[in-house]
Amino acid sequence: QGKDLPSWYFLFLQMSWRSSFHCSKFRHVFGKPATKEHSYDGVPITRSVHDNHYCSANPCFIAVVTECAGGGSFLVLPVHHTGRVDPQHPRVCGHSGRVLDVKWNPFDDHCIASCSEDCTVKIWDIPACGVQQNLTKARKTLIGHSRRVGLIEWHPTAENLLLSSAYDYKVGNLIGQWQLCFNCDGSRLAVTCKDRRIRVLDPRTGKILQVSCSKSHRASKVLYLGGLKMLLSTGCSPWNHRQVVLWDLDDLSEPLLEEDLDGSAGVLFPFYDPDTHMLYLAGKGDGNIRCYELSAEKPYLSFLMEYRSLLPQKGLGVMPKRGLDVSTCEVFRFYRLIAVKDLVEPLSMIVPRKESGIFQEDLYPLTAGNQAAMTAQEWLSGINRGPVLMSLEPGTHVTNPYPEIPARKRLVRQLSSLRFQTDPPVGAVTRANLVLMEEVEQRKCHTLVWFEPHPKQNHSYTQYTHHRGQVQINNSHQAAGKLFLKFHLDDFHF
Known part of the structure; x- marks a missing residue:
């Protein structure tokens, strides 16, 4: 049939066929699990059934919620403290109920928040040398919820601003928040x-501001897709097929993309890397992690690979980009909680390159760093700022476009972690430093903000400000019903 056609016609068809497929620089990405010697073995992972991650990591420490008799606790290990974990290793155990969530402060690697069934949120200081004995005294205990607190989330750009969600707040049909995500x-x-x-x-x-109204998707987890002007949700269809769905930020009436994955029952945890536009889907109780690449144009979602393991994961922690090993072309790192083995297994996502020892600029664009873009007061006053970017290339400095936090505050944060060490080095806290700490104590301020119904108004907003032992109450008509609890802690020194 095609004998009379010129040869260039077949070349054209071949080129058209190739161009219809997405060619990605991440198409060869693969998952590399750590060996048992480089994992955390013997960790008594919590038996809680909540759909949380139970793990949080930063370049210094990894925190894992653990099972304990009476009260609640979590384990904090130096990130390089791999191998067999001592069963008697000291824990952070100040909660009287089971711990449900832990999150590291994105701007302070020695500060972690935890929430619990005891209706409290606690802020902890972790010494630079790690937890050497059971830590029972928190830097601050935040009280305001009447039922168990299930989720906490730090603000992505404002310093010392924490959001918590419990099972006691409702607005219309807002009953029990399953996932919170800032843009x-x-x-x-x-x-x-x-x-x-x-x-x-x-x-x-x-x-x-907006409510989705799709009848073919029941959402359980949601993420903002930075740089793509989209929302992503995971959940299930009316036929209980697990789904991933993309939404237009300006219109939640109909999804842009709705894709069924499988018929498993476990919740799908989505993880998104805004620098590479890569999406990872990990199922609770599964051993597999799917990897996709997202784009702003159709088909939006391109499958890359699937990591498979015989060991199911109960939860996952994620290392911030600034803690990755750029010399091995590591673009993402999970910490898989394998409860059946009492094991925390690091899993590195690696893009293979011929010369892996060289910094790959195309894999590591500027990313969000560990410096806050503004204070909590600035954000509460209505100012919005994007994250302060940093380069992962060793020896490279990126200029901060925003006014930096005064050096005085940075020194106080360093003194805070020194103050909570069990055996501080001789001369670590000098007389001048103690005077500075006393100065900060004199200017301490605690602002507690939440939304609650006014007895005579349908829409009310109540702000409670505690300043040096005095309480001021201001009302304005802005919020509808009791919803969230926001804690602003100035320097966290009380």
């Missing part, structure tokens, strides 16, 4: 709730 500058908050819908809120006022 890149913290000006919007996406929430999934028990009614399986997605809601976008203004976190300052609590006002609901």
